[in-house]
Amino acid sequence: MNYDFTEKEFTFFVQLHELMQAFTSANDPEKEDTAAIGQTTRGALAKLAETPYLSLGITPQKDLGLLSLMGAMEVLAALSPSLFLSVEMSTRVFGRSIQTWGNADQKAKWLTPLLAGKLVGAVALSEDALNVENEPLKTTGVKNGDSVVINGNKQYVVNGPIADWLAVAGMLDGKPALFLVEKNTKGLVLENRMATLGYEGTAMAGLRLADCTIPASQVLIPAQGQASLGLLRMWENQVILGASLGLMKAALEAAKNYAKTHKSGGRPVIAYQEVGFKLSEMLTLVQTSQLFAYRAAWIASDNPKEAESMTLCAKVFCTESAEQVASNALQILAGAGFMSGNVAERAYRCAKYGQIAGTSTEIARVKIGDESLGARLS
């Protein structure tokens, strides 16, 4: 047992923070313009490639333990939730798919440039109104000689409008597969970019595949079959955990600093129990969430049997805490909090996403309950 990061891990977090703080203050990653988002994401990936960040959780890193990824995610998400989501959906979800299911050629083609910060990826999993947890995928590939012809619709694809490559989940010969589709491939149609409540500096869109044809070498066949979709979800859930920690950290910091400096009745407002005690509850949720997310990440790498349910438990707790902490932060900042563009308001808007995306809070609770009743998860 050890509840501490090592000194080297701490140093890495500090360096990462400094590097990316400089970057985010020079390039506002919360801007809504799609072209700007593409540019900022690429710029950030190039910066991050100077550090071990992109490789964390994908290839083992000297001096950085298993949980450095969660710690580093928290740092980046606190600086910019939108940039974080763009980077992570590409690096950790797209990247881990290639790392886990790709052959040597495929890794050379996609993973190498990805880890060098030169490729933006996206994963297209969800389909219209259906949540993959409950219904089979409708997107299908059909073999045609050395090619595969894909048809289907996808919703809410993070990085859709800016990605170089999209990993599209679908069925091939009755089994789940990931189809790697390059942007501008004929038959791949991106819908209009979606306007969203939060993460407005992340580009999301639905997409259609109409007789979209790719070479068979661009297909990944996960060995785990149906369970591979669960794994994809779990990676997405871990990204959302990191996002929640970052949102909370930023919102708590902002509220705490304000409460210590803003005065009312001659005293800093933290001196009033209505404010100070709210901050105490927020800090309690933040610390509990941190340990919970770290422990879930540790179990995910140490004990695959428990990985899914612990990740779901942590996800429900951390995403609901994030909304509560952000809400209270906004409340403490009061009028200043209600103004657009401040950290608490942004965290408040972004927090809802965590409870919806990945495995939704409702489905997660049902699954956790199922497991308590003796059911095995995916």
Next chain:
Amino acid sequence: MDFAFTKEQLMFKKEVIRFAKKEIVPRVQEHDLNKEFDFESFRKLGEFGILGLHFPEELGGGGADVITTVLAGEALGEAGVDGGLTLALGAHTFLCADTLFRHATDAQRKKYIPKLASGEWIGCMGLTEPDAGSDVASMKTTAEKKGDKYVLNGSKIFITNGPIADVAVIYAKTSPELKHAGISAFIVEKGTPGFSSGPNIIKMGVRTSQTSELFLNNCEVPAENLLGKEGDGFNMSMQTVEWDRSALLAPFVGASTYMLKRCAEYAKGREQFGRSIGQFQAIKHKLANIRIFGEAARSLVYRIAWCKDQGRPLNHLEAAVAKLFVGDWSMAPANDAVVLHGGYGYCHEYDMERIFRDSRLAPIGGGTSDIQKMIISKLM
């Protein structure tokens, strides 16, 4: 960072669960109903080695590390041992015996620790007074030095094990004009003239623990019964906080695992509308909430224990966070567990209603949730 227990720690936890299920749990409900202390169970805890787990072997202890000691508490809760017995254990071992172990003279240690570790004697700790609860420094009990004796006067309230204790650690002011710095700690044995206890106070939960007032009426103790120096008392009481935030919280974590298992069993067996209620999402929702609470609380509690094993001074912020979380967030899952059992959950035959009542102490005893928030907001 890693969260692994050692194999030995996990094996020991299993052993404690097996022991408690066989030797203690069968009597829990009856004693709760009768509001009686279970002397037999307490003796068995002593025989098994749980009462003195962390004391050195030469004093009759088990020489265990803090994590193992905390695991034992979790194991008792997980086995279904009631909060009354685990509270009695906590007051005995951590609030009383540990204070003696740390601050008494060698001769006093040799006299008390083996007896307390075996369960031959029962210990208690008296800090709270009728008019001084959260505001400890306003205590009115005094200790006046007269020659080679101290004369204690005052009264204490809500003292766990008060009516059954053989020895007490009593906090009193040696300098009443001072606040925290005026507090000192004394060993007072049962039977000392002028020392008496009131009857067991009837409580909402933790009913097998015996709680009472203690009266000190010109109670004379030898000067060597002063623990440490005059004025050290407040710091001594703060040292027990480390145990309070780890070993005393662990049974609540264990109880959540117990509730989860019992609720799952019940949900599978109980049929309504032609199917087991476990098939309803509303039931799964409650099971999920119980599980999530337990997993969330667990790391907070073990973090305190781990830091203590590393020999670090207590991080008061983290300690208050653990206490506040277990205190305030344990209510909802306990409530879920009752409701999941429907009408049966409200009845004594099933132990969910007892766990619900027992867990109500978590945000009050050992410093209320408000006081934890006060500490956190000050340290922020």
